[in-house]
Amino acid sequence: MVILKLAYRNLKGAGIRTWLNVFVLSLAFLSIIYLKGMYNGMQDQSIRISEDTDLGSGQYWCEVYDPYDPLSLPDAHSIIPEVFDPLINAGVMTPVMLYQGAIYPDNRLKNVMLRGVDPSQGVMNLPTAELVVESNGFLPIMLGHRMAKSINVTVGDVFTLQWRDGNGTYDARDAQVVYVMSTQNATIDIGSVYVNLALLQDITRLENEATMLVVDKYYSGELPESTWKYQSLFALTKSIREMVEMKSAGGSIMYGVLMALALLAVFDTQVLSIWRRRQEMGTLMALGMTRTTLIKLFTLEGAMYGFFAAVLATLYGGPLLYLNSIKGLTIPMDMDNFGIVLPQTLFPAYSVGLIVGTIIIVLITVTITSFIPVRKLAKLKPTDALRGKMS
């Protein structure tokens, strides 16, 4: 308690030097928490959006389907095993067919992925019911807003859709855009054309076939064994986590540099402090302070920079981070296709673990940094210190 009081007095007495160090350290604190919170928020939201609009709580893939092998796509469909019928009929599972095709908006060729979905499904949060409309003999299709913008079409526009059916015969039909949906998930928007699954099965001569089955995110019952491969949500979101981790590692360089600068300031202050206060140390020892207490005192003084920085960061950074977590950060449209699913407004996730963990890491680092220059006091002779010498 005594050295705590003495350390506080010494820091208070050092005036502006103390507060400059504290301010720089508090910036490091906030930067780490802000960046980590951003990446955590990005990961949480990306996974949540993917789960909501695309992945469900998991997927069954037909034997051939491999999303990382484009050459497998033409054959990535097969008859839906009967074992899944009860779950499909109960509405906790929905089939999706992915099929290659091409469209000709404004007479320009664009390769697309036809996504056959059941209009009555409720597993994926997509407005698939919009596909059930009279379309004057045209094939009703739905696009995402990014896709619609990229090919410059809107609701009511008609263009040619071409595909190769299950027998290998090329076929084509005029398709009409009946709905443009707004989605935060760019991966199911760009390059995708949504078609009624029954119609897609019909025009491709692939009756009762699908590429995958999406399981409802709220379904927690047993899943049947099948020749189709089950992919859990964790496995399906692996790429999201890896991407966020990669970006987080890149971001950590920035706060690493900031942290290093702050620690350098603390280290410098400690070295300078020991050099300037040699005679004071001698006096403290003459007054009865042991060398161990002296080391503790100087280390504690350094460590208290970390403590004050945490308090200061809470005072001015707390409201800022809170506001940031409420308002979020609007992502520019240019970053929409960032490589991962990104929401239009990114809400950082500042967990208690993140904040406490950051505080603990910074406090430990500052304490070690403070201790390093103080170690030499273990050999300090009081008589040398009183003469202003270091032993």
Added chain:
Amino acid sequence: MTAAKLIHTHDLVKTYPVADREFIALKNVNIDIGKGEFAGLVGPSGSGKTTLLNVIGSLDIPTSGSVSVLDHNIGALSHKQAAKLRNHHIGFIFQTYNLLPVYTVFENVEFPLLLLGKGTEERKKMVMDALDWLGLTEKAEMRPAQLSGGESQRVAIARAMVKKPALILADEPTANLDAKNSHHILKTMEKLNAELETTFLFATHDEKVMQYMKRIISLEDGEVVKDETK
């Protein structure tokens, strides 16, 4: 010698390595100082006054021989035991005052009591008594930089006496003061010695200071050459 022995040295030798040889700072010093004495170690620069004071104050250890202070063998004390001895029983007054610059006068005087673990109220009373005794009550909230040399040395005395130690060691306490302040400081110490029976041991080469000493131990080249009691 009528008083009980507070300090006893026997064949005390202190050497320092200087370049490739040993410099002998103290040579077979044998002195006894009793409780309540007001004694001075006098001699020219380099005669070993400060070295002897440092060894007696347990800031340094003898190379050979023995030093006993309040029945503690200085050479056998660990760093922690030596710190405890200084903390409880010895007060120091330095030529350059050595006040802690970021502390107020009150906090400077309070410091030894904090190390002793005294309670807040007790500390406050003891500090105010010491400041009152030295006429520094009004300066309690000032910092050392705001004080004159005489005031600073009075704060140093207050800090040394606040815990009522058995022994106060003063190294050239008036070297940075003018005649008037020196007189005032020495009179204060005399009063302290008389009223609290605190033993004072000075190191000085100032003739004016020597006039106040009741016993003068003269050192030359590390040896005691004269020991006279007035």
